[in-house]
Amino acid sequence: MRQATETLTIDTSRQGLVEVTTEIAAWISAQGVGTGLLTIFCRHTSASLLIQENAAREVRHDIERYFAQIAPEGAGYAHDDEGPDDMPAHLRTALTQVHLSIPVLRGRLALGTWQGIYLFEHRRRPHRREIVLHLLGD
Amino acid sequence: MRQATETLTIDTSRQGLVEVTTEIAAWISAQGVGTGLLTIFCRHTSASLLIQENAAREVRHDIERYFAQIAPEGAGYAHDDEGPDDMPAHLRTALTQVHLSIPVLRGRLALGTWQGIYLFEHRRRPHRREIVLHLLGD
Amino acid sequence: MRQATETLTIDTSRQGLVEVTTEIAAWISAQGVGTGLLTIFCRHTSASLLIQENAAREVRHDIERYFAQIAPEGAGYAHDDEGPDDMPAHLRTALTQVHLSIPVLRGRLALGTWQGIYLFEHRRRPHRREIVLHLLGD
Numbered sequence: 001m002r003q004a005t006e007t008l009t010i011d012t013s014r015q016g017l018v019e020v021t022t023e024i025a026a027w028i029s030a031q032g033v034g035t036g037l038l039t040i041f042c043r044h045t046s047a048s049l050l051i052q053e054n055a056a057r058e059v060r061h062d063i064e065r066y067f068a069q070i071a072p073e074g075a076g077y078a079h080d081d082e083g084p085d086d087m088p089a090h091l092r093t094a095l096t097q098v099h100l101s102i103p104v105l106r107g108r109l110a111l112g113t114w115q116g117i118y119l120f121e122h123r124r125r126p127h128r129r130e131i132v133l134h135l136l137g138d
Numbered sequence: 139m140r141q142a143t144e145t146l147t148i149d150t151s152r153q154g155l156v157e158v159t160t161e162i163a164a165w166i167s168a169q170g171v172g173t174g175l176l177t178i179f180c181r182h183t184s185a186s187l188l189i190q191e192n193a194a195r196e197v198r199h200d201i202e203r204y205f206a207q208i209a210p211e212g213a214g215y216a217h218d219d220e221g222p223d224d225m226p227a228h229l230r231t232a233l234t235q236v237h238l239s240i241p242v243l244r245g246r247l248a249l250g251t252w253q254g255i256y257l258f259e260h261r262r263r264p265h266r267r268e269i270v271l272h273l274l275g276d
Numbered sequence: 277m278r279q280a281t282e283t284l285t286i287d288t289s290r291q292g293l294v295e296v297t298t299e300i301a302a303w304i305s306a307q308g309v310g311t312g313l314l315t316i317f318c319r320h321t322s323a324s325l326l327i328q329e330n331a332a333r334e335v336r337h338d339i340e341r342y343f344a345q346i347a348p349e350g351a352g353y354a355h356d357d358e359g360p361d362d363m364p365a366h367l368r369t370a371l372t373q374v375h376l377s378i379p380v381l382r383g384r385l386a387l388g389t390w391q392g393i394y395l396f397e398h399r400r401r402p403h404r405r406e407i408v409l410h411l412l413g414d
Contacts, residue, residue: 003277035141041377043386045328045329052228052232061216063232077338081332090335094326095233098391101179102237111181114183175412200354200363200367204347208346233371234370239375252321
């Protein structure tokens, strides 16, 4: 059994879902592990991770619109030091996840056919985000 | 340290919570691991996983009713290719999880007294769902 | 590769977020693991875990207020055996997480600068809560 780790840097350009499946799958392939466990960890409190539908673009738009409604800007938050999108970003992060764990089977992530891995940027301005990958396996 | 994996197939008959604790606990027992880590991964974007109260049936009904309200059908979604329950299913999956990690202590899952593991079917029609189990330990 | 486990007991005094980062980071240091994976598991259905901003106190207040609004008391729940804060506690747990996984790099948790680990007590009365820590690494 062995471990491998990597830190991915992702430059986001706007609020919303950014697919990272390809980069992560490529890193997994390069590790040469047959069976294992991948953990993905987002080192932020205003961006999060989500596994969601990777086919219909409308699904991603509806998800973005939904989280904008359920944790809206301008709802009288005590914290708004960094602007109106600051506190909603923390809430949308709390409602989703900052870590994902995905088994590796026969050298590949055990994602379903329609599952993609997304970084969910919750701030309006571009940000540089760090995601830590940790793989255990053999 | 060693690994074991399994894929469970669960046929759901309706929208709602389906308890899978017994099957998963039985699989853990059969692996003969004393200390370890179980990861459960749901290979879908319209069904999810939840650890919740396993005693009062009313809790599960209230949970089902709550998610039906918070991510309702007919809310003007752009995506409705597969019917009115399609997009709400993606949103309810995003609000819960597709992966769970549970430590194994003295050969048993470290669940609390009142915790059960549930597959949360978000589509109205019956579906065949796949859950991948990954165990690390010794 | 080796494993270590621990159970932390946390006495909560009121509804809200209780930071547990220091205790968990101290335990990690004591294990002497360079690279690894920490899993934190909350053994309850009315308290949960959250990684959130550890700097501005207002963020935590806004988070507490938000979850009180989004899963309110007195919303006509079928289950209220243990009082009006019972069912909202289950819903707020379902919307957040009972498990977290965090990589360990160079002997330290890979948390971002602004990330803290919180136990989220959802009941009004004081409770004794158990959190299981599981560390894999070498």
